Structures are given as structure tokens and as C-alpha cells.
Amino acid sequence: MLMLQEALRRMLHSRQVPVELLRQAYHMNLYIKQLTSERVESRSLTAAFSEHGDAQIFAAKPLTQFLPDYSYAVDRLKVFVEEQVNWDGYGGLPASPQAAREVATFLKVVQRRLIQVPSVTMGGDGSVAIVWTDDVFYISADFDGNAGYSFFISRGDEFICDGVSPSERLDDSLAKYLGMYFTDD
Incomplete structure (x- = not known):
């Protein structure tokens, strides 16, 4: 998960996000779903940023659901x-x-x-x-x-x-x- 947060942080700081998008939206939500053989883990990340392009990332605690035993x-x-x-x-x-x-x-x-x-x-x-x-x-x-x-x-x-x-x-x-x-x- 840290790798994903770091990738999002780098994207925001490298100016790969168009400036017009930064002016129009002050946050972006990313929903992540990871599947293993036993469970489904869901998590959301929110990147909030100021009008100057400074970013802060918030990661919600993951929600884990175990797959039914088939x-x-x-x-x-x-x-x-x-x-x-x-x-x-x-x-x-x-x-x-x-x-x-x-x-x-x-x-x-x-x-x-x-x-x-x-x-x-x-x-x-x-x-x-x-x-x-x-x-x-x-x-x-x-x-x-x-x-x-x-x-x-x-x-x-x-x-x-x-x-x-x-x-x-x-x-x-x-x-x-x-x-x-x-x-x-």
C-alpha cells in the first residue's frame, strides 16, 4: 500500500496532473480492491491538495472480507x-x-x-x-x-x-x- 501512496504522491508532485484539474478539484478518491485466494481487501485513498498543488494523502483502514469456503x-x-x-x-x-x-x-x-x-x-x-x-x-x-x-x-x-x-x-x-x-x- 505504501508503494501506491508514494506513486500517487510522485504523480501529484511531478506535475503529471494537469493544472486545470488541480484548480477544478481539491481532492481525488482512489478505490483499491485486492483479491487473494482467501479474502478481498478494499481500501480508499484520498489525495487532497491546495490551490498551490500541495498534496496530502489520507488512507482509510482497509476493509477485509473473507471469501466463502468453497x-x-x-x-x-x-x-x-x-x-x-x-x-x-x-x-x-x-x-x-x-x-x-x-x-x-x-x-x-x-x-x-x-x-x-x-x-x-x-x-x-x-x-x-x-x-x-x-x-x-x-x-x-x-x-x-x-x-x-x-x-x-x-x-x-x-x-x-x-x-x-x-x-x-x-x-x-x-x-x-x-x-x-x-x-x-
Whole structure:
């Protein structure tokens, strides 16, 4: 963090900031978000300066949020890949390697959004479903190994929406409902 503060200080003192900007604005805010494998750390920096260009930097105490522990979901996925053919007694296939890669990518995306840990289920055709459910909502993202996922959102018996998206991206509608109803905020 000190390196960032020093870089901002140098930028202000080196006159790389246009003089017109300094006359119009007396402070600049910078929001920083750092992601590690276990947490998200957020912090804001404010650079306040006088009409003469003298600068002072204020750094707020960082806010740290720990990522949900998705290890159970990841472990379930590994079990699905290692299943034997006919695991269900009806010719069920293990999870396809491509579907497993897509699910692993998607799990990282939703975990970084601080979404609650989902259930992970397997279909007899080698597909994998990621499911969030509570007393009101049912949300499912289904992966069949064909470069992306399809999703479905319902409230009780009422259909809300569905769609398709690449595995490395959280669809906007899906992000909205997961963020509103399946976070611990």
C-alpha cells in the first residue's frame, strides 16, 4: 500500500496532473480492491491538495472480507469426475473433464463475488449443476461441457429468467439475484 501512496504522491508532485484539474478539484478518491485466494481487501485513498498543488494523502483502514469456503463444492466436483460409468445403476457417466473445468472456473467467479456456497449435483449424462436454493428462490447453473453454462431462476413456481453465458463470466441477471439473495451481507 505504501508503494501506491508514494506513486500517487510522485504523480501529484511531478506535475503529471494537469493544472486545470488541480484548480477544478481539491481532492481525488482512489478505490483499491485486492483479491487473494482467501479474502478481498478494499481500501480508499484520498489525495487532497491546495490551490498551490500541495498534496496530502489520507488512507482509510482497509476493509477485509473473507471469501466463502468453497472447498466442499470443489471436492464434490473431483468426486464426480472420478465416478465410474453406471454410477447410478442406469448407465450414468462421470462428469466430463470439460464440464468440470468450466464448473471450476465458474466457482472461482462466484466465490470472488462473496456468493454463498452452492450445492453441486451431477446428471447421468456427465453434466454438472451448481444450485442455490432457499425457501423462496431456486437458481441453477448447468454445465454440459459445451463452452459455457445455461441458467434458470425461479421464485417458487414463478419463472423469473434464464439464459446462457461463458463459464468465466457471471451473467448480469444471475449476478443480480445471487447478489441480492445469496450473500451473507
